[in-house]
Each structure stands twice: as structure tokens, then as C-alpha cells.
Amino acid sequence: MTKTKAFLQKHRWSLTGALLGALVFLVLYGVRVLDPVCVDWILNNPSPDPSQHYLGWVFYRRSGWHLPYLGANYSAIYPYRTSILYTDSIPLLAVVCKLLGGVLPACFQYLGLWGLFCYAMQGGLAQALIARIGGVRPQDTAKNWASVLGAGVLVLFPALNIRMFAHTALAANWLVLLALWVWLCAEQSENRPSTGKLCLWWGVLGLLCAGIHLYYLPMVGMVLVAACVQRGLEKRGPAAVVLPIVSFCAVALAELFVLGAFAANFAGYSNGYLSGADLANLFVPGLGASWEQEVYAGLGTTAAVVLALAGLLVQRKKAAEFFRRHTNIVVAAVVLLILDAVASMGNTVTFGGRTLFTVPIPQVLMDFWAMFSSCARLAWLAGMLLAVAACGLVLRFWNGAAAAVLLAVCAAAQGFGLRTELTKRYTTYHDAAYYEDTTQLTDPAWEQLAASGQFSHLAFASFDFEHDDFWDLVAFAADHGWTSNSFYMGHMDGNLAAVTLAGEMNTLAPDTLYAFIDEDELARNDYALHYYRLDGILLGSVEPIHGLTEEPAVDIPAHTMALQKSSVINGTADADTVTLNEGGELLTEAWMLFPGSYRVTLTGSGFDHSYIYARHGLINQETYKMEVNFTGIAPDEMVFEFSTGEPLYYWRTAVHALDDTPIVVTVIKVEKIG
Template sequence: MASNKENKFLSYFPKVRKNKILLFLFFIVAILCSYVIYYYQLDWIDFNCNHGRNAKSCIYKAQRLYLLPLIGFIGIFIFLFIDKITFFIVLFNNKIEGLSEKKSGLLLIIYSFIISCFLFSYRFSLYILDPTRVEWIKNMHGDIMLNFLSWHIFRDAPWEFPIGRIDYINHPLGTSIAYLDPTNLFAFIFKIFNNFLPSYFQYLGIWYFFCYVLQGLFAALIFKNIQCDLKLKLLAVPFLVFSTVLLDRLPHATLNAHWLILASFYLYFSKNISSNKKIIWQALIVYLTAWLHPYQTFMLYALMTALYLRIFFEEKNQRKYLTLIFSLTFIFVLMTWYAIGYFYLGGGYEYINFTYSSNFNTFINSMGNSIFLRPLGIGDGDYEGSAYLGLGVLIILVVLIFEKWPRENYVFKKENKALFWIVSILAFLATGFAFKFGEIKFLALHPPAFIEFIFGIYRSIGRFIWPAYYLIVIFSLLSLIYRERSIVKKYILVICALIVQLIDIYPLYKPIPLNIAKGFEISRDFSPWEKFMGKEKNKIIFYPNRDYPYSDFWLLSKKNNYSINIGYFARNNQIEIEKNESLTYDNILNGKIPNDTVYVVGGKFIKIITSSNHKNKFTCEYIQEFYACKSKN
């Protein structure tokens, strides 16, 4: 219940509403605030849009100029009725105050499930859960098309070892789905049932739904065991469900499994799970990532280290068991990677590259994903380390910083030290040993040799900032919840922060226009290619092997069982590719195109064939934007 001081404060609002002069002044203040918002948005448009305020295609122009000032105006007027809002909050509080711990936990989980489903259906559509609807994938950005096509080709590839091996793309080397990221776990599961599946089948919609729902589940479980008012838990959950680092990972389907990070935090904080169970569950989570993505494995193994260190120092009798499980998990992960084909090409290692790192301004830099805040400067590739907290969370942090800290520390407890150290190390690694704020680099360190080896495998090291993001959000909310203030003040503060947060990060979860038609329409006409290939040719070699529009040609390859050398792969054996390119070039100059092969060139490279002294040995034809040649023999 509200205190006497709060009741006295709330009693002023009915008086303001009845007083015409005060009401008029309040109206003027609301208009002035709306104008300030409008003016700020004009300034934003002038700064960020190519043609300033006259730009017709500037992103969110109408929402910024008209919707935001209107929301500000309405929000200030809603403040006039804060006494009524408080009354309903207290009434709601009394209704659910008597729920048992079991029922309140169940309510929290159901609530998180509803929010997760709403977010999924609002951002995508429930139609994409239908695996026969494939066209929507074309509307997605990033690697989603690659994820689908790699599964589409892999499903009909013969079972070989490594089990993720695909021979007829990236010819003659072949490749593995490990370098294509079709969400490996689902690819293997559905490949088993391939004979029963329709010709066009996608599971990416199911995977996205799975990730969003589990994100909500573990967000609920984290706050479920916190000793605080249920309503505050209900308000805290959306901060993790609408995670900016999750919503920003849309182009990388497998990396949407941020629930794995939350699951690790849940195990670390939970007091209702025995140490033995924590050890096993955390090991199983890490092993699961071996079937998903190596970046997840690295981060989850680090979080596993934090949990095991805590148990190691708290329970001496568990030390041998911890060491055994820790080692076995590492061995099983390596064996699984080997079986899938992560070491197949020998091209997983590259020269150390710190480009895709994290910037020191990452937590406050919206990178264009904020309604309110301008993007700040970054270095090349720092977008991979994006971890914008959102204006709502930033407001909470500001409030906490300027408040008096309580004597009892609820966050920086001794048992949390291992987690803080590991997450801090991950955040440090995410910087790539280059300390940058915006485009200014203050210091660059040369890492040890073993760190260079790790970064030769993990290029997008900025992603290691994700656990730090979640830890900051969770502990910010916990610190706010545990501070000594009235329950009503906590409600108002968290509600306001949540509203600001959801409005601010709207660009990250706004609806995506999707074509939800069934089947899959192929834009390129395959008939001239099939006619030119005939029955004798079964290999298409592009020279040089560059970023041609591979998706159409992968579908052509799948349809006719052709081998093809182009594509986009996370890793490759560049030395072998250059050798094969050199061989192709020599064959063109010497007039020796293999009998089962068609060579394809485009643009400025056409003259390599047309100027060849042996071009009379070739049968060539312009097919669409390419020039294709084959041996006359």
C-alpha cells in the first residue's frame, strides 16, 4: 500500500484536473514537450537522411515527425491520471498477492510464453511455422537464403563422412554444412525423414519460434526464483524477451538461440537445483551448441567455466567430478565437430582479424536501431559487437547510479565473482584488444600466440559481448527491484522504463513484410543452361571463383545433379581455390576444357576466352549475363 506521503502527493492530481487554470498550464506544457520532441526529430532527420527533412524515403520519417510527438503529448496527459493508475496497480497487487509460489511461477511462465508468441507473430507471422511456405525467406536479409539453400541441397546429398559433407558445391573440394550454417541440428534431424518431406520444405520458421519461446521461458525462470513481488517479475521479463542483441541477430538464424545464454545464467543463479544436476545440465547445454554454432560453444563453455569455478571453490568434494565432466565435454564437442565436418577443408583457420569486434560505446550506441537516440560512430566491422541496452535500461542505470547504494549488496555477492570475471574476460576479448570509442582508437595491444590462434578461428569476436549485455540487464533490474523504496514507486519506475524501452527499440522488432506463399519461385530461367549442358556435361566452373549470384545456380545444380564451384561459405581453403583457378585459367589458354565441364565467365573476364588462341576448340554461347563455353569434342 502507498505511504501517507504518497497518498498526499496523489491527492493533488484530482485538484489539478478540476482547476481550469492548472489544467490549461498542463496542456501548454504538454504542447511544448511535444514541440521539443518534434524539433529533435527534425534535427535527427536532417542529420541522418540524405536529403534532410525533404527526403521521402527516410526511414520512420512519418513516425518520428508525427507519432512520437503525439505519444509524448498523450503520455504527459496520462500523467494527470497517475492517481487512478496507482489505484488500479494497488488493486491488481491485492488480487494476485495471495498466490502460492507454485502458482505465481506458473503464471510467470504462461505470461512469458504469451509475450514470446506475440513478439514472434507480430514480427514475423504464424504462417511461417508452415514448413511448406518458403517464399518468405526471400524477404529476409543476411544469410537466411544461404541457410535454406544449404539445407535444400544437403537433404538429398548421400550420407558420407563427415556426415555434413556436400560434394557437388564448392567443386572440386566440396564442403560441409558446418560452413553453411543451416541450423545443423535441425538439418540432420529432418534429413533422416527426407523421403517423407515435400520438395520444398523449410524449418527456419519453426526454429525462430522455438528460440523466441525458449527466450521467454528462461527469462521467466531467471526471475521466478528472485524473492520479490510477482508484478515486478512480470514487468522484468519483457526486458529479456525483447532483447536487442537477439532481435538484431535476425540475419543469422542459428545465432538466435540466445536462450542458451539465459539457460546458463538460470543454472548459475538457481538455488533450487543441486550442484550435480547443474554440472550435468550445463555440460549438456554446451554439447548441444556443438550441433548448432561454434560461437555459441565458445561463449557457453566460458559460462560453464564460471559455474564450475563457483562449485569448485564452494564444494571441494565435487572437484574430481567437475574436472572429469569438464574434460569429457571438451572431448565430445571436438569429436562432434569432427563428425559434422568442421575440420573437413582444413580452411577453418584464417589470419588473425580484429575487424569484427566490439566498441566501447556499444552499450549506448543504437546503431540506427533507436527511435530516440542517434547512432554513434563506430569502426569498420564493429556492428558485430552491437549490444545497445535500450533507452529504458539506460534510464534505470542512471537512476541507480545517482541513488544511494544500500549497505547490503544484492548483486556483487561473493558467489557471483566467477561469473563477473568470466563475462568480463569475454567482453575484453570482444574488443579485439583494440580500445575504441567510436572511431577513435586509444590503444591496440598485441595478443599472445594462443589468443591469435583462437581469433584465427573466430573472426566475429564482437559477439562475445552478448553475455555482458544480458548480465547488465539482469543485474540492473535486480538492483532496481531490491532498492529500498515503496512498491508503487518501483512499479511506476519499471513501467515507465519498459514503455520507453519498447518504443525506443521498435525498429528492431517492427513487422517484416513477408511473402507467405507456398512453394518457391525461381527467378532465373534454367532451360538455356540445361540445353547448353546437354546430357554429357555435369560440371559448371565459373572463372574466377567470386561472389556470383550463387543461389540460382545452386538450385540448378540441385535440380540436375550438376557440380558447381561457386557459393558463399563461412570458411574455405583459399590455397586450393587459387590452385583450381590457376588450372582453369591454364585450360582456357591451352584450349583444354574437360569433356564433362562447362566454363562460365562474365563481365571483363569474357575477353580471356574471346582472345584465346585456342578459342576455335570451344563451343561458346551468351547465356543471360554470362558467357559459357565447352569443348567441341
């Protein structure tokens, strides 16, 4: 009891910052997300990512242990081996919860509690860092309250709030703050830690990064390099400089091996490009070329930086003395910011919305770098470092009362700048309907299928995890202990998955229920299966299914492509119509077509001023333009036919505008004619 009281007394201000973070979380998300048996809110998210994170854990939980790969998952893409690492299911938590599986409820999620933990850690570590930089002593109550207010800037950091329950593992911004704390607080303490203790701390950080999300490995690794630069400047010896890096890398690599990162099928695919950050975007919102490249650090961060600079100018002598005493740390911090800038920009340097130049780099380096292809995320490190440093300097160079007011203003500004996102989350997570079961699989026959014992595997005819019915079917399989042959994985070789799934249809198994989603129905007569339809979904089985009415053999109707999923250049698109202007181009969604003969009909207007063709080809490989035979040519309708003796992967139809005559496309339908 005495030790607990002493701990609470010593860390009371950091715990207050953690409490602030927890309160913000509860205000935004409420308490229902904390219920470990409540999962519908995860599956109801309009983004498929939360479903991937949760269902990846469910499949992993029901997959057997296969040493030495504790993180191996044999149920998500059966019968192949994947890893819990690639479903972004927070691997460390998944492994621990799987070990405790016998005492956990059958339906269990840890994402809600993880979210609360992330916000609390963000607030507690931010307070500790701000107080340290601000030179605040534990007994200085006013300044400590000011540091808690400053922690609000980090609790409302955009990357944390936007990624939470979207890319949930990526919401672990506190890992960066923890690395900064080890460097700026623990390593700078009066009792300077030994090299052995440094190795232990950074080894633990390597363990956490590899076990939570891989993108934190380079971010935390760069903080470690900065800490080593400082030790080198202080001439603390080669061991103090090199061994912590060795510890960090060795622990991370060992954990990745145990998690099965290097032994997973379909993993290791690189998309071959870098989505870099526009560094001006740290202070100017909206400059990110995409949602993934938006790295805005928030209005409150910008305000804190401006106020910190003003304080430094007003108290120039005091500032000069401060930086003189901390020269080595300042130099290391500059090195850190430069490293982060290079890593996060990619090889195409963009600033203020303009591309300045592109640096040609060897393919070997590109292949390695592209493992972190969304490298703009790495700029979160710079944003958080600037936020905590600026808030700390405001605390140090403004008097106590003024600093408290200014940091409160910064926190309020941070929330104001993020008000649209915060309001959206509050509205969503406080809506009772968000916690209701909204699965499309409502026919009682689904439960009969599960209880019959006839099936233990679900197999999709093709690889299409973006379809509306996909996640409902996968959730059904996971909930009932079945395996699935298709799942979405991070860093996944989609080409290999597409080819593999198509090949599996050559050998049909009686314990497998086959799902033909949308365009896959075009191939139904190619396979000797008994067909059934539940909730509009075509299902196939090698053996008859007792109690279900078999769907009679019929001519396969044409299937219509979803125009809103098309890629459109110089034009507009909605659910019903695509309009192309001069220089316009339409490229339809990608379909998988099995061998056979097909007819494609395009309806609209202006086709006599267009160029139309079909193409197919695996991602980032050669695209093949197809030989097609036009059987109908008119301004309002174009019809072409083609045949294929092999599966066509990522098949698309393209329409190009040849002049300034508008082209309108209202329907594109595909039918199998042989």
C-alpha cells in the first residue's frame, strides 16, 4: 500500500495527463466500445479495415498453434499460412488473448480497451515530456497543471483521432512519445542509466513496435538514432552508441520471426511506389495528395510553435543559455528531424502543393523503402516532436499563469481545428443503431448450415474483398469456427491470391461451401455443384444440402458493372451515370472472369466519338489489351464479344473520349454466352 501511494504521488501529474486522455476518449466514443463482447460496432464501420482487424483476430484465435511461429494463422486464407501481423490485429494483444482463450468469452474483442489505453498513454507521456522540456518540478502545481493542458494538444493530435477505429493499430502514437520519453526523460535523469539498462529499454521498444504495427519501427528507430547521436557527441563510448541499436533491431527481428512475418504465404508484396508527405502539410491542412498522405499536426501544434518562437525571441539571453546547456540534445533533435523529413517525403519531393523534383533511386532501395510505401505516416514523428517541444518551451519561456492560459488556448485550437472529425465520431459512436446487428445474412438457413456439421470451410470463387457481401460471409465463417480461403492482409500479394483462388476451383471438396459473389455467378455452369441462394447470395456445394431448395439450372443473366466504382479522368461519376468530357477516360472496376465467351453491352450516348476496348493483367505487371469483336455499333449502344481459354485477372472495360463531344455511359453489362 505504501509503495502504491508513493508511486501515485511521484507520477500524479502524468497520471492526470493520462486521465485527461481517457476522458477525451470516453467523451468521443462512449463506453459501449469497451464491452469486450460487443462487436457489431466494429463490423458496422463503413471501412473494411476494422472488420479486418477484428476478424483477423477471430480466425487467429481458432487456428492451431504451430511452433515456432506463435503468430501463424492457418484459418484466414486456408489452407495457407499467414500471420496475425498482416491483419493489423495488434499482434501482441492477439497472442496474449489467444493464450487466455480458454477463459475469455466465445465472442471477444479488445479494440475498445486498446483505444482507451492509447488515449491514456498519449496524455500521460505527453504531460511528462512537456513538463521535462519546460523544466517543471513536481511541487510546482501551477506549471504542472499547465503541462496537463499542453498534453491536450497531443491527446487531440490528428493522427491519433483519425486513425482510431480506422487503422486501429496505427493509433499507437504513444509509441513515439514513449521513445521520446526514454531519450529526453529517462536518459537525461540525474542517475544516468547504464548501457545495459539502455539496451533493455530500447529492446522493449523494439518488442512493442514489432508487436503493434510495423510503421512504428522506423519512427522509433529514428528517435533511437538521435539518442545515439547525443551519446556520441558526449563521448560516452562505442558500446553506449551501438549496443542499444543492436538490442532494438535484434528484439524486433526475433519477434517478427516468431510472429511468422518471414514465413507467411501471400506476404511481402510491394506496390512499387512511395506515397510521400508534403512537409508544409505539417502546418497547412489540405496539402496531402490523399487521405493517406495527410500529415497535418493540427492548429494547436502550429499555435504552440508560434508561441514558443515568440518566447525564445522575447527571452533571447535565457534561450541562448538554455540551448548552450543542451547543445548535444538540440543537435540530435535536428538530425532526427532531417532523417524524418527524408524518410517521410519519399523520393518525390513536394512542398506547398508543388512537386519540386524526383530523386532516382536504385531498385533495391526502392523495394526496401516500399515496404513502408505509405511513408508520409513517418512525418507523424516530426509533428509530435514539434508539438511536445513547442508546448514545453512555452512552459519554460512564458511565466506560469501566461503559460497555462496559452497552452489551454493551444489545446482548444487543436480541438477546434479537428472539430468536424471529432463531431463525426461523437455522433457515430453515440448512436444506438451503430451497435445493432446489421448483417445481410438474415435467413435462418445460415444457422442450419452452421449446425449441420456438413461444412467446415468457406471458399470464394475469386479474390474480391471489396464486395459488400464479402465481410458478412467472412464474419459468418469466423463466428462458426470455419476457415475462409480469402481474406485481406496488409502487404499482401494480391496477384498471387487471385491466381491461387481461381486454381482452387479445379478441385472441389465436399466439406466446403462455395460462394459466388456478383460477377462470379457468370461461372456457375462451369462447375458440377448443387446451387442454392440465401439472401441473394449464390452458394455451391458438392453434396446436396438437406433442408434447402436447390436453385434450378437457368440461363445465367447478365451482370451490371458498378459505375460508381470506375476510375474516371476528366469526367464525373455517380451510381447511375458517367459523363466524359474532352480527353476523358473511364476505366471500370476490376472483375475476375473465368474461361468462356462473353458479350459486353455499353448503353449511353456519344459512343460514335469514343474509343472502347477491354484489358486485363495482374497488378503492376503487363496489361494485355484484348482482341474483341464489335457486333453492335451505334451512338447509344456498343456491343462487343470475346472468348478466353484461361481466367482473366483484373479484367476491365475502358472508354476514351476522342474529341470534345460529351460521352455518357449509363449501363455496362456483361453476360456469358458460352
